[in-house]
Amino acid sequence: MLRRQLSNIPNNNFLIRFNSTTGKEKWDLLTAVCIERKPQIVPDLTGIQKEFNDQLKSVEFEKSWKSAHEIRHERDVKQMELLKKGDIESDLALKQTAQDFVDMSSDELNKFQFGSVVTEADNKKDIKSTLRKLNKNLVLVTQTKIGDKNFYLLPQGMRNDGETLRQTADRVIKEQLGTELKTQIYGNAPIGFYKYKYPKEAQNASVGAKVFIYFASHNGGVINEKVNHMWLDRTELQKELPEKYHKAVQMFLIDE
Structure with missing residues (x-):
């Protein structure tokens, strides 16, 4: 429902004026980017x-x-x-x-001998490489610290004052993943939404975060080697992401 509502908004100026408070609670506004590497070879037919x-x-x-x-x-x-x-x-x-x-x-x-679809990255089980599982869709997740715990989530960042959520998405990619990564974000409106409350010890001015998710494709390039990240297929993504968070992401991903 939220996705349909957002897609009907004529422009993204509303993102600057979006109210981050609900009643007496204050929420942080974040933007996450779901970067997907499309299959490089024809996937197996069902x-x-x-x-x-x-x-x-x-x-x-x-x-x-x-x-x-x-x-x-x-x-x-x-x-x-x-x-x-x-x-x-x-x-x-x-x-x-x-x-x-x-x-x-x-x-x-x-x-004639056909080339193997199994790459060196597959043999080494290199989950940081985009050259693994060439017949699958892979989604990028990075390590994020919430409170005193680390989670693997979509790359995300806090929205700055005077910044649209789309501008935040562009900034998140450059600041967190590096300038050498080539991506293409689809549209100016988010494609997904998720919110969560911070652990009590981490609740200061805000009780939690409202995350607006944009969808993007991987068009080449590499991620900053210092970033702790993984490229996961649909099955791996379900196992790695928190359950409720995965349900929010799964809503806009095409099943294989």
Whole structure:
């Protein structure tokens, strides 16, 4: 519901004037960025996707015209029949038939070795590398300290006065992840929302944080090596993120 409401707002000026108090409680306004690395190779098809793909191939084959190769093969068969009957001279027979071409191509394909989809990062179980699990969507999480405990969450930062939430998102990426990381944030409005209360010992002027989440894609580059981070797939993300926080993030991620 919040996502639909935010998307209908004509501009993002409201973000500067957003009231961070609820009743007598004061909340900090934060912006988080969900940076996703898209699959680098075609993901494996699910069962229903394979069935649908086979159905499409069947329909396409039934409605398609004969290819030049099929017409050539039919002509070759007729010539071979005429050759057996002696109706044509043997020197007029084709030197290479369409079937010969198929056999040669099949032999060449059988000898071809496909490259492995398992990378060095996979073998080393390097969770900091974007070169792992090339057929999966990976989401970036960084270590964040809340109170006296450390959590792995989406990169996030406090909004400064006079700053829009979108501007905060851009600043969070540069300040926390480094200037060499290339990303593309989609839109000026948040795509997700989450709020949490600070531990009692950490509640000073504010009781907690309201986090507005933006969505971005990873377009290359590297993260500052000093940043403690991980690139996680959907299953790993569910195990690593706090349960309620994960539910808020899961709402705008496409299931695999």
